[in-house]
Amino acid sequence: MWMVATGGGYVDVPRPTDSTLMSVGDRREFLVDFAQFNDGDTVYMTNLAVPHDMNYGSTNGKALMAFIVDHSLASENPVTTLPSTLVDYELTPGPVFMTREKNLMGSGGSGHVWTIDGTPMDMMVINDTVLVNTKERWVINNQTNKSHPFHIHKVQFQVVEYTEKVGVLDTVATYTHPDLPDELFGFKDVQLIRPGATLIFEARFDSFPSPLHPNQGYMYHCHILTHEDTSMMHQFVVVDSADFYTGLSAIPGTERLEVYPNPATNELYFKGSFEEAGTLTFYDLRGKILRREAIHARDSKAVSVQDLPRGVVIVELFLANKRYISKLSLY
Ligand SMILES: [Cu+2]
Structure with missing residues (x-):
């Protein structure tokens, strides 16, 4: 058979194979040549991953589906040839505007929580803000001892690189576009990440x-139901390039951050104290991250802004369930 498409469209050329690695939510399209079989032959599609001591109780214990060949059923316009190429396929052109790194964490077991970056899913929290029409690179590290099918809404992605440990010696194998195994190739929105592996x-x-409304975040999550439910899932929004600050302001629950002095030169202070530790991020006006750090914001605490470029920047203080933002002039 030939793999001709993924969930996101055609691949570059028909790729001959006799098996493929699928995970939860994954989709592939294949062209299968039944002309080589005789009338009455039974052809099984089997699950090669069924453990030896288990089967589905049918004639062929690993069978998912049986095809009985009947040549009299041939369609009026059968597909008898394969094109040598299907589409012009290349990585999405243009520079990478932002790279985000995510860690899949947790170890399962009773009462245990699967997370992304140690932070459970919270409907009231937008975890990432993406600038519209930009190309991003996401690095997903599986730090657990289970495989996770990583799934993202909104976009079809292309694998740039996949690194995993193989064999009893944990030899590191790295696959880089375009030299990827079939299961990593093509536009897709879900990809299995093995224990210890990194998907880019x-x-x-x-x-x-x-305009943005509450509950309009897009999700990214593990596609195993019990993992996404407990709670290996985060959400992101895509905002307008015309004014990143307006986009941030439109995220539900966002409040104004008061900082002084404004304009500032060397140091910055917060008005008010915040109970929880959080993340402080400086963006430029297009939404590119200039600096990001963990912080416990207090009204007497100085933050150095000496290394930041002069001009207008956006300051964001992101606590566990609240986002505060401000424009800041630096001179
Ligand atoms: Cu999972």
């Missing part, structure tokens, strides 16, 4: 709902 993909975030 690129995608262009080409549109967003406008």
